[in-house]
Amino acid sequence: MSRICELTGKGRMVGNNVSHANNKTKRTFLPNLQNVTLISDALGTSVKLRVSAHGLRSVEHVGGLDNWLVKTTDDKLSLRARRLKRDVSKKLTAAAPQAAA
Secondary structure, three states, X not given: OOOOOOOOOOOOEEEEEEOOOOXXXXXXEOOOEEEEEXXXXXXXXXXXXXXXXXXXXXXXXXXXXXXXXXXXXXXXXXXXXXXXXXHHHXXXXXXXXXXXX
């Protein structure tokens, strides 16, 4: 399982450890990934995702998983999240004409 956030696309970064003697060795900075269960209001189900702490804060800030998926471009999302976005957008467009009537 790769260390990439399914919602933001945040992955590992590469840098250097720098010693007191200024020796440089390669190292990686891994994102703070959490296994979380997020609730989709449009689908009425809960979804298990592997999300970074930054991504989780962003989802809460925007107003939930459904709003986040609608506003985010597909290139940042994982395959599972893109499928989820498609299902959510179908539900929201199907519900929109009924709400207008």
